[in-house]
Amino acid sequence: MNIKFLNIINILIGGTLIFSSLYCASNKPDPNRKLIWSDEFKNRGLPDSTKWNYDVGGHGFGNEEAQFYTKNRIENARVENGNLVIEAKRESWEENKYTSARLLTKGKFSFKYGTIEVRAKLPKGRGTWPAIWMLSEEIKEWPNDGEIDIMEHVGYNQGFIHASIHTKNYNHLKATQKTDTLKVADASEKFHIYKADWTPDKIDFYIDNKKFFSYENETKTYETWPFDKPYFIILNLAVGGMWGGKEGIDDTIFPQKYYIDYVRVYKNN
DSSP: OOEEEEEEEEEEETTEEEEEEEEEEOOSOOTTSOEEEEEOOOSOBSOOTTTOEEOOBSSOTTTTBOEEEOSSOTTTEEEETTEEEEEEEEEEETTEEEEEOEEEOTTTOOBSSEEEEEEEEOOOSTTEEEEEEEEETTOOSTTTTOEEEEEEOOGGGTTEEEEEEEOSSSOTTTTOOEEEEEEOTTTTTSOEEEEEEEOSSEEEEEETTEEEEEEEOOSOOTTTOOOSSOEEEEEEEEEBOTTTTTTOOOGGGOSEEEEEEEEEEEOOO
């Protein structure tokens, strides 16, 4: 990505790296790298059905989430003005008080090793929980088959961006997940590029080309590195949940919108 940094400030406060950047970024794919899949969201209306499926339901998805994820409903997921918009709304849907959407490339696109970049602007407010993450195309049991969390943000902790991995040995159920956090104060006001660079040896996580977390394949066992199979991409905006709703849900903030400018996957050099 051709990014010219005009101003970069890094401050360490309370053990957390705070990162602020003012930059000009090319919005075009990197011509020096092999692009193997992308969605630039140039159409209008529903997301491209050749690229995206939906998870549907209101059963909490293992996290006690409060929303109902709908399918092919333009009020919750649509493409407009060059962006994918995932919108969480406060409205009754079956037995849930909120609606939203969870899009995934499962069955349509997956990859093993490479770089994924997502340019996004996040929602804001207590109870919101947007994410960019990946699961194994062959997943049979979580967390044994792995999870790669490229970006998570919980609204009660505004501007703190999390990246994590989950495996059999390292996961949040055991409080052993491998994770790190970067402060991006304007994450809900401006677009930023969230990136993971995945090789057989490690996964590096970046925001605007600033690396802030790295997970290495040290033991080369499936219990710590199940990341040797194709993974698919997930974009979602949850409401509440065990983490996102830890400090409750502020009903006055809705509707909330999660904007994704593009998703690009490059082959490793």
